[in-house]
Amino acid sequence: MTDAISLKGVSKRYKDVDALKKVSLTVTEGEVFGIVGPSGAGKSTMLRIMDLIEPPTEGELFIRGERMAFSGRKADLARRAIGMVLQKPVVLNRSVANNLAYALMIRGWDEEKAAEKVYAELKRLGLHGRRRKNARILSGGEMQRLCFARATIHDPGILLLDEFAANLDPANVALLEEQVKDYMAQDRARTAVIVTHNMFQARRMCDRVALMWDGEMVEVAGRTDFFESPKDQRTAAFVKGESVY
Amino acid sequence: MVGTASELLEVTILSIYVSGMATILGSAIGIPLGALIGLKEFGGKGAVKTITYTLYGFPPVLSGLFIYYIFSRAGPLGEFGILFTPTAMILAETLLVIPLVTGITITSVVEVDKAIKDTVKALGATPKQSVLTVMREAWVGLVMACMVGFGRVIAEVGAAYLVGGNIDGKTRVLTTAIMLETRMGHFEWAMALGAVLLTVALVVFFFLRMLQEKEML
Numbered sequence: 001m002t003d004a005i006s007l008k009g010v011s012k013r014y015k016d017v018d019a020l021k022k023v024s025l026t027v028t029e030g031e032v033f034g035i036v037g038p039s040g041a042g043k044s045t046m047l048r049i050m051d052l053i054e055p056p057t058e059g060e061l062f063i064r065g066e067r068m069a070f071s072g073r074k075a076d077l078a079r080r081a082i083g084m085v086l087q088k089p090v091v092l093n094r095s096v097a098n099n100l101a102y103a104l105m106i107r108g109w110d111e112e113k114a115a116e117k118v119y120a121e122l123k124r125l126g127l128h129g130r131r132r133k134n135a136r137i138l139s140g141g142e143m144q145r146l147c148f149a150r151a152t153i154h155d156p157g158i159l160l161l162d163e164f165a166a167n168l169d170p171a172n173v174a175l176l177e178e179q180v181k182d183y184m185a186q187d188r189a190r191t192a193v194i195v196t197h198n199m200f201q202a203r204r205m206c207d208r209v210a211l212m213w214d215g216e217m218v219e220v221a222g223r224t225d226f227f228e229s230p231k232d233q234r235t236a237a238f239v240k241g242e243s244v245y
Numbered sequence: 246m247v248g249t250a251s252e253l254l255e256v257t258i259l260s261i262y263v264s265g266m267a268t269i270l271g272s273a274i275g276i277p278l279g280a281l282i283g284l285k286e287f288g289g290k291g292a293v294k295t296i297t298y299t300l301y302g303f304p305p306v307l308s309g310l311f312i313y314y315i316f317s318r319a320g321p322l323g324e325f326g327i328l329f330t331p332t333a334m335i336l337a338e339t340l341l342v343i344p345l346v347t348g349i350t351i352t353s354v355v356e357v358d359k360a361i362k363d364t365v366k367a368l369g370a371t372p373k374q375s376v377l378t379v380m381r382e383a384w385v386g387l388v389m390a391c392m393v394g395f396g397r398v399i400a401e402v403g404a405a406y407l408v409g410g411n412i413d414g415k416t417r418v419l420t421t422a423i424m425l426e427t428r429m430g431h432f433e434w435a436m437a438l439g440a441v442l443l444t445v446a447l448v449v450f451f452f453l454r455m456l457q458e459k460e461m462l
Contacts, residue, residue: 051367080369090364093382095462102378106370134461150368 003065004029004158004191005050010059012045012215019045021215022059029064032184032192034206034223036199036238041212043195044087047162050193051084063158080107083156087163089143091135096127096146099135103150121149141172145179152183159183159192165201177205199239203227211235252414257441259331260418261449264399266335271342271398272391278343279350279390280380294351300344305337309407312337316408329410334418337404342394349393353386354379381461388457392450399446419445 005027012020020042027033035043048054049061055070062068063082069075091099097118104114122128125145130138135146144164152159161180165173184190196202202209202223209226211218211234219232230236282293314320316328316336327333357379365378380387402420409416411425419442426435 048363053363053366076369076371079367082367082369084367086360086364086367088360090358090360092361092365092378093384093461098462103368106368106374132462147364154369 002029003027003062004031005193006062006065007046007049008060008062010046010049010056010061012042012049012054013057018215020049020056023212023215023217024059025210025217025220027191027193029191030188031207032194032205034202034209035193035195035212036197036202036209037212037218038238039197040214042215043197043212044162046212047084047160047193047195051082051160052079053084080154081156082158082160083151083154084160085144085148085151085162085164087166089140089147091138091143091146093134093136095132096135096138097122097131099146100150100153103153107154117153121153125149141168141175144168144172145176148176148179148183155187157187157190159190161192161194161196163196164194166196166198173201177201180205199227199241211238253438253441255414256417256419256422256438257445259416260399260420260442261445263331263334263338263405263418264395265449267338267342267398268391268395270335270339271394272346274339275343275346275390275394276350276380276387279347280354280376282347283351283354284376284379294348297344297348297351301348303341303344304403305341305401305405306403306407308340309337309404311340312404312408328408329412329416331409331416333408334405334416337408338398338401341397341401341404345397346390346394349390350383350387353383353390356386357382384461385457388453392453392457395449395453396446399442399449 003026007023007025010020010023011018023042023046035046037043045054049056052061052068052070052075060067063078068078092102094102100118100121101114104117105111109117119128122131127138127142127146135143138146148164159180164180165176168176180192184192194202194205206223208220208222210220211226211232213234219226219230219235221230226235227239230239282290282297312333313328315322316325316333317323361382362375362379365375370378400420402424405416405418406421406424409418409421411417411421417425419438423435423438423442426432426438
């Protein structure tokens, strides 16, 4: 199997806080990789580095074996092959349809082709009837599903999800998880990295899981091993629901 | 003296033309400049912002003096012969609009939620596309910048008088006409011209407000 994402000795320092301490990790193509850990463990920082939004203080990022730069044209192009969904649903101040179209228009899609794709996506999301309304009128769950659709409408091979279903009610969590599973099932080469502090979600969705703690990678294991026979005591405590925050 | 309806109309139209053009030119320079200062990281950014905000208080008469010097017969651009024309008035007033529009644009783009900036970047927008998207998100603030710019120049008299000369039928605008009528003791006329000035401002601001509150789709 090919490596989809690889971090080598990645550190990130904000003023006097070490958010990441020499983290190395490889995510294989086709897998759903979960990163769990308490708040402030460095999970989101790692995802922002994987999406080339923030450069690391030191270390290297490889995507499909290619060493990444964090600025310039090459970084822009690499970012375009990745879909990212943040914890807080962020919609642009424009219509539901134009929020979806945005991801295609910035990629230079032909307007007619983009409209067709957006139309099909909105039908699937059940938001077709409100396509001309400003996206800010949607509920939190609808907004997040729209954000997911916007991040994946251009069929990225790598999906990065940062607490994508936090703060949502169970019905919307289920809908979103289904949306993620559907997307992943369409192409076996698609890779997803899911950051979550919800162990149940990690167990439901991920093939392999890693625990991050205070900027360090504590343990990486297959789902069953991670949850049923963790090697590190911090993983064991976390899995049991102790020391979560 | 503004004695007839046609003279009043002429003065009013010239006021709208000069202030409108100065606002358009000042905004065309100030909005991109403000977006650049607000969104780019560079050394001395704090100082540039402080200078911009300080220039909010740039005296109109000083702006007029600057344009007067440049375009006076002995000045570096004297050969253009635009002193005492509406063009000179537009240029002097543009200098007053630029810092206001730049400063309000800086504040507006900086205040766009960081999550939106991150999302746009994460969606794969190039730096140029990101800037344009953030500017669109800051739409209300940008229209406000234009409103404040227009408000400043429609009401100013120093620059318009200095570089325009208040020439009857050529460079006389509402504010310079009010000054003249007051000096001549025609207080009722001056007050009436003041009412016209406020009405012009009201109509322009009404349209700008509509533009500002237009739902983005």
